[in-house]
Amino acid sequence: MAAQDEEPPSIEHPLLEPDFLERRLYQLKLAGTAANHHTLVCLPTGLGKTTVSLLVTARRLEEVGGKSLMLAPTKPLVQQHADFYREALQIPDEEIVVFTGDVSPDDRAATWEEATVVMATPQVIENDLVGSRISLADVTHITFDECHRATGDYAYNYIAERYHADATDPLVTGMSASPGGDEEAILEVCENLGLREVEVMTEEDADVDEFTHDTDVEWERIDLPEEVIEIRDALNEVIKERLEKLKELGVASSTQPDQSQKDLNRMRAELQKLINNDQSEGFEGMSIHAEIMKLRQAVTLVETQSVEAVRRYFDRQRNQARSSGASKASQRLVSDPRVREAMRKAESFDQLHPKYRKTRMLLAETLGLEGGERVIVFTESRDTAEALTEFLSESFDAKRFVGQGDREGSDGMTQKEQQEVLDQFRGGEFEVLVSTSVAEEGLDVPEVDLVLFYEPVPTAIRSIQRKGRTGRQSEGRVVVLMAEDTRDEAYFWISRRREKEMESELRDLKGVADDLAEELDDSQQALTDFDGSEERRSSDGAGGGAASRGALESEVKVDGRGENPDAVGDSSSGSGGVSAQPGLREFAGDDGAEDDAAGGAGSDDPEEETVETHEPHAEGDAIEVVADQREMDANIARDLSRREEIEVRLETLDVGDYVLSDRVVVERKSVADFVDSLVGGDRSVFEQVGAMARHYSRPIVVVEGDGLYEQRDVHPNAVRGALSSLAVDFGASVLRTEGEQETTELLAVIAGREQETADREVSVHGEKQSKTLAEQQEYVVSSIAEIGPVTARSLLEEFGTVEAVMIATEEELQEADGVGAVTAERIREVIGSEYTG
Numbered sequence: 001m002a003a004q005d006e007e008p009p010s011i012e013h014p015l016l017e018p019d020f021l022e023r024r025l026y027q028l029k030l031a032g033t034a035a036n037h038h039t040l041v042c043l044p045t046g047l048g049k050t051t052v053s054l055l056v057t058a059r060r061l062e063e064v065g066g067k068s069l070m071l072a073p074t075k076p077l078v079q080q081h082a083d084f085y086r087e088a089l090q091i092p093d094e095e096i097v098v099f100t101g102d103v104s105p106d107d108r109a110a111t112w113e114e115a116t117v118v119m120a121t122p123q124v125i126e127n128d129l130v131g132s133r134i135s136l137a138d139v140t141h142i143t144f145d146e147c148h149r150a151t152g153d154y155a156y157n158y159i160a161e162r163y164h165a166d167a168t169d170p171l172v173t174g175m176s177a178s179p180g181g182d183e184e185a186i187l188e189v190c191e192n193l194g195l196r197e198v199e200v201m202t203e204e205d206a207d208v209d210e211f212t213h214d215t216d217v218e219w220e221r222i223d224l225p226e227e228v229i230e231i232r233d234a235l236n237e238v239i240k241e242r243l244e245k246l247k248e249l250g251v252a253s254s255t256q257p258d259q260s261q262k263d264l265n266r267m268r269a270e271l272q273k274l275i276n277n278d279q280s281e282g283f284e285g286m287s288i289h290a291e292i293m294k295l296r297q298a299v300t301l302v303e304t305q306s307v308e309a310v311r312r313y314f315d316r317q318r319n320q321a322r323s324s325g326a327s328k329a330s331q332r333l334v335s336d337p338r339v340r341e342a343m344r345k346a347e348s349f350d351q352l353h354p355k356y357r358k359t360r361m362l363l364a365e366t367l368g369l370e371g372g373e374r375v376i377v378f379t380e381s382r383d384t385a386e387a388l389t390e391f392l393s394e395s396f397d398a399k400r401f402v403g404q405g406d407r408e409g410s411d412g413m414t415q416k417e418q419q420e421v422l423d424q425f426r427g428g429e430f431e432v433l434v435s436t437s438v439a440e441e442g443l444d445v446p447e448v449d450l451v452l453f454y455e456p457v458p459t460a461i462r463s464i465q466r467k468g469r470t471g472r473q474s475e476g477r478v479v480v481l482m483a484e485d486t487r488d489e490a491y492f493w494i495s496r497r498r499e500k501e502m503e504s505e506l507r508d509l510k511g512v513a514d515d516l517a518e519e520l521d522d523s524q525q526a527l528t529d530f531d532g533s534e535e536r537r538s539s540d541g542a543g544g545g546a547a548s549r550g551a552l553e554s555e556v557k558v559d560g561r562g563e564n565p566d567a568v569g570d571s572s573s574g575s576g577g578v579s580a581q582p583g584l585r586e587f588a589g590d591d592g593a594e595d596d597a598a599g600g601a602g603s604d605d606p607e608e609e610t611v612e613t614h615e616p617h618a619e620g621d622a623i624e625v626v627a628d629q630r631e632m633d634a635n636i637a638r639d640l641s642r643r644e645e646i647e648v649r650l651e652t653l654d655v656g657d658y659v660l661s662d663r664v665v666v667e668r669k670s671v672a673d674f675v676d677s678l679v680g681g682d683r684s685v686f687e688q689v690g691a692m693a694r695h696y697s698r699p700i701v702v703v704e705g706d707g708l709y710e711q712r713d714v715h716p717n718a719v720r721g722a723l724s725s726l727a728v729d730f731g732a733s734v735l736r737t738e739g740e741q742e743t744t745e746l747l748a749v750i751a752g753r754e755q756e757t758a759d760r761e762v763s764v765h766g767e768k769q770s771k772t773l774a775e776q777q778e779y780v781v782s783s784i785a786e787i788g789p790v791t792a793r794s795l796l797e798e799f800g801t802v803e804a805v806m807i808a809t810e811e812e813l814q815e816a817d818g819v820g821a822v823t824a825e826r827i828r829e830v831i832g833s834e835y836t837g
Contacts, residue, residue: 009022009023010022010023011023011028011055013055013058013059013062014062014090015058015061015062015089015090015091016058016088016089016090017087017088017089017090020087020088021051021054021055021088024048024051024207025207026043026047026201026205026207027048027051027052027055028055029199029201029207030043030052030199030201031052031055031056031059033197033199034052034053034056034173034197034199035055035056035059035060035171037196037197038170038171038172038173038193038194038195038196038197039172039173039174039195039196039197039198039199040147040174040176040179040186040189040190040193040195040197040198040199041053041173041174041175041176041199042176042177042178042179042198042199042200042201043175043177043201044177044201044202047201049145049175049176049177050081050084050145050175052173052175053070053143053145053173053175054084054085054088054089056141056143056171056173057070057085057089057117057141057143058089060140060141060171061091061116061117061140061141064140064169065138065140066138066139066140066141066168066169067115067116067117067118067138067139067140068116068117068118068139068140068141068142068143069117069118069120069125069136069139069141069142069143070085070117070118070119070120070142070143070145071120071121071122071125071142071143071144071145071156071159072119072120072121072145072146073121073122073145073146073149074121074403075100075101075102075121075415075418076415076418076419076422077145077146078098078099078100078119078120078121079098079119079415079419080422081119081145082096082097082098082119085117085119089117091116091117094114095114095115095116095117096115096116096117096119097111097115097117097118097119098118098119098120099111099112099118099119099120099121099124099125099128100120100121100124100415101121101123101124102415103124105127105128105131105133105650108124108128108133108134109128109133109134112128112133112134122154122155122156122159123155123632125155125159126155126158126159126632126638127629127632127650129158129159129162129641130158130627130632130637130638130641130648130650131627131648131649131650132641132647132648132649133650135166136162136163136166136167137166137167137168138167138168139163139167139170140167140169140170140171141171141173142159142160142163142167142170142171142172142173143172143173143174143175144156144160144172144173144174144175144193145175145176146175146176147174147175147176147179147189147193148176148178148179148185148189150174150188150189150192150193151185151188151189151192153635156192156193157192157193158638160172160192160193160194161642162642163194164194172193172194172195174189174190174193174195176189186198217478217479217480218477218478218479218480219479219480219482219492220358220362220479220480220481220482221482221483221484222354222355222358222481222482222483222484222488223354223483223484224303224354224483224484224485224486225351225354227345227349227351228302228303228307228349228353230345231302231307231310231342231345231346231349232299232302232303232486234338234339234341234342234345235295235298235299235302235338235339235342236257236299237338238295238336238338238339239257239292239295239296239299240255240256240257242288242291242292242295243255243256243257243259243292245285245288246267246271246285246288246289246292249271249274249281249284249285250270251267251270251271251274251285252267257296257299258487258490264289264292264293264296267289268286268289271285271286271289272286275707275710276706276707276710278710287327287328287329287332288329290327290329291329291332291333294317294329294330294333295333295339297313298310298313298314298342299487300487301313301381301383302346303483303486303487303488304380304455304483304486304487304488304491305355305379305380305381305383305384305454305455306353306355306356306384306387306388307346307349307353308353308383308384308387309381309383309384309387310346311346311347312383312387313383314334314342314343314346317330317333317334318334321333321334321335354483355454355481355483356388356391358481359377359388359392359452359454359481360391360392360395362450362452362479363375363377363392363395363396363432363450363452364395366449366450366477367396367431367432367449370449372449372450373428373431373449374425374428374431374432374433374447374448374449375431375432375433375448375449375450375451375452376432376433376435376448376450376451376452377392377432377433377434377435377452377454378435378436378437378451378452378453378454379434379435379436379454379455380436380437380454380455381436382402382403382412382436384454385400385401385402385434385435385436386400386402388434388454389434392432392434396431396432397429397430397431397432398430398431398432398433398434399421399424399425399430399432399433399434400413400421400433400434400435401413401418401421401422401433401434401435401436402435402436403436403437421433449477450477450478450479451477451478451479452478452479452480452481453478453479453480453481454481455480455481455482455483455488455491456480456482456488456491456492456494480492622645622646622647623645623646623647623748623751623752623755623756624646624647624648624649624751624755624762625637625640625646625647625648625649625658625659625660625747625748625751625762626648626649626650626651626653626658626659626762626764627640627648627649627650627651627657627658628650628651628652628653628656628657628658629650629651629652630652630657631657631658631668632650634668634740635740635744636658636668636740636743636744636747637650639740639741639744640744640747640748643748645752646748646751649762651764653764654691654695655688655691655692655694655695655696655765656688656692656696656699658747659696659762659763659764660747660750660751660754660755660762661698661751661754661755661758661760661761661762661763662696662760662761662762662763662765662782662788662789663696663697663698663754663760663788664696664698664699664700664750664751664754665692665695665696665698665699665700666699666700666701666702666747666750667685667688667689667692667699667700667701667702668702668704668743669685669701669702669703669704670703670704670705671703671704671705671706671707671708672705674701674703674708675708675714675719678714678718678719678722685701685722685726686722686725686726686730689701689726689730689732690730692732693730693731693732695765696765698733699730699731699732699733700732700733700734700735700750701726701732701733701734701735702735702736702737702743702746703734703735703736703737704736704737704738704739704740704742704743705737705738705739706738708736759790760788760789760790761788761789761790763779763782763789765779777796777801777802778792778793778796779792780802781795781796781802781805784805784827784830784831785823785826785827785829785830787819787823787826787827790818791816791818791819791823794816794817794818794819795813795816795819797816797817798815798816798817799812799816806831809828810824810825810827810828811824813827813828
């Protein structure tokens with residue numbers, strides 16, 4: 001063993017900077033499995049999950065080539081990963097690129113081809129995949145950071161599906177400090193990402209223990225002043241009265257203001273049933289329900305945040321109530337005498353909120369008396385983050401750290417501003433970071449002396465992320481503020497229960513990792529591990545998680561000092577299958593790393609591939625659908641992009657939501673949106689369809705969903721009148737679908753008919769960007785008698801100019817390819833006929 005005062009050994013690899021990465025045995029173990037299998041890596045926050053991914057990336061790039069893709073949920077986290085990889089890898093900085101929404105789609109498409117390592121937010125990659133701007137075919141390693149997000153419709157799921165289908169030689173690594181609260185949740189994440197192995201390390205593991213320190217959580221109970229209680233009670237009285245009305249409608253069983261969210265969701269579902277049965281009480285009840293939700297938000301703010309936060313919230317409600325098209329719920333809320341009295345009390349409250357006072361005291365203890373250097377304060381509310389930063393700045397050097405999205409009365413931060421604040425905090429330029437949830441997941445902020453929760457976090461995942469910001473290299477302190485007799489207490493108990501469940505689940509997972517992998521194998525027969533070589537690896541004894549964990553790094557070279565003296569396991573052939581497992585010698589730059597099993601790479605022969613891949617279509621073969629970028633909120637563009645015969649292109653369309661040919665454009669609306677656009681939307685459906693009709697000869701309106709004649713307080717005949725006007729006055733076809741799935745099928749059929757049967761091409765007439773001269777000439781000619789772009793090009797090639805086409809006779813027109821007597825006659829009729837108006 002090395003002497004205590006020697007530098008810790010480092011990891012060597014041809015693609016790693018020398019002496020950059022400290023050798024940590026637990027990271028090497030995890031990387032050993034992740035380099036050979038689609039693996040979920042569970043490791044406590046701050047212990048180097050990113051290093052594990054880096055080791056696997058280096059090995060894959062060295063052995064297999066291609067490119068690596070790393071996904072992270074926030075822009076600051078993406079930038080942080082990129083900075084780390086540029087430091088650690090011996091790859092030119094320009095080949096390690098960052099993809100976020102700040103980079104234009106065209107620039108991303110060009111940069112993708114030249115990049116070796118891409119760091120990106122998932123939404124950007126999802127959009128580029130749907131829009132056919134990039135291909136995952138040559139991505140040999142993909143990492144999903146904070147992979148516990150891979151549930152529901154999150155972008156990770158679509159990307160993983162496409163990766164397993166499109167990549168020639170795929171390898172997936174999922175990373176999280178907190179993958180889910182139970183085995184079912186973890187299985188869902190694994191299945192969504194196509195993961196086969198689960199590797200778990202906890203702070204109880206001997207290899208990890210030396211790099212961690214205990215962090216005890218302290219709960220500080222706060223008594224609210226009488227004035228705050230009065231505001232809360234006044235709002236609760238209004239909630240009770242509104243619940244009484246819902247009880248009369250038969251949808252509420254209790255009038256207690258502290259109803260659970262589950263009960264409120266159930267009430268909403270009951271009200272929707274009344275609406276679907278054409279009962280007017282449903283509309284009235286839904287409006288009351290909306291008001292209750294607004295009131296509950298105000299109560300939560302005054303109880304758990306501050307009077308200043310609820311004051312800002314009331315200001316926004318007043319502004320909304322005054323705006324055109326304001327809902328009855330908003331108007332009723334601000335006009336209720338008890339709510340107005342609560343607003344008045346909030347305005348006149350001039351005391352220091354007890355949570356503010358406690359926060360200041362704790363910071364003074366940590367930064368003053370105890371000589372600490374850095375503190376992070378987390379809060380759920382951006383309003384509170386801003387007000388608290390302003391307050392704390394009177395006594396400390398404090399800065400806020402919030403997300404990029406902005407809303408009325410609360411500005412966000414740009415990515416550049418976020419990066420500057422983090423750099424300054426790391427550099428010790430200020431001492432207090434006041435942050436919303438954007439800093440919870442994985443951001444490499446320095447070890448801090450205190451993490452202060454302004455309120456309890458009811459989600460175990462987020463609580464664990466927050467606590468991981470302290471107690472890594474030295475003893476740290478975590479304090480949670482909890483207002484007595486408020487929702488803080490409920491969140492406290494929920495948080496404690498869920499964290500205990502997750503800690504227990506992670507411990508249990510360690511004992512059943514192989515069983516879990518077997519269960520994943522059974523549920524994912526459609527996916528293969530790499531290239532169909534799973535059977536070979538299993539027979540070698542290296543396919544199971546136990547064998548991978550047993551191999552460790554039997555031939556790792558450390559700082560050129562020869563074989564690792566701490567290596568575990570027999571390097572000879574034995575029942576454990578260790579000799580067949582390549583271990584991690586590749587991370588030491590060992591020239592002997594030529595084993596066919598290394599990295600899971602199999603034969604290069606595509607005939608042996610068992611993964612069903614999406615072959616790229618020959619030019620002109622695919623049906624093209626142009627979708628508006630804003631339609632990505634729905635699943636339609638994603639579902640269309642999954643079809644081999646369809647190629648989706650994403651653009652910001654000036655008119656319509658989908659362009660299916662040079663003459664067909666589609667505006668998609670839910671029944672609620674359709675009715676809203678009739679009675680006061682920012683842009684009415686008539687304006688939208690009018691614009692469509694000016695650019696396309698076959699505008700289509702798709703109305704999606706049920707209850708078209710039962711929305712809001714609009715008479716059914718008014719809706720019928722609107723439909724009639726769209727058809728008769730604007731020449732639009734109005735089609736009904738049950739939901740997104742049927743809309744997807746409809747768009748696919750229409751696009752197929754237009755492009756395959758009618759041999760028409762897609763042309764975006766309404767696009768904002770300027771056209772080239774040739775495109776403008778084609779556009780002018782194609783609009784004549786609806787002849788389309790193919791015939792237009794033929795005419796221009798024949799006659800040379802638009803002017804020559806216009807003055808050509810019928811006989812001369814027929815000399816152009818594809819122009820017969822009927823088409824020539826139509827063209828001359830349009831050009832030569834007198835305009836009658």
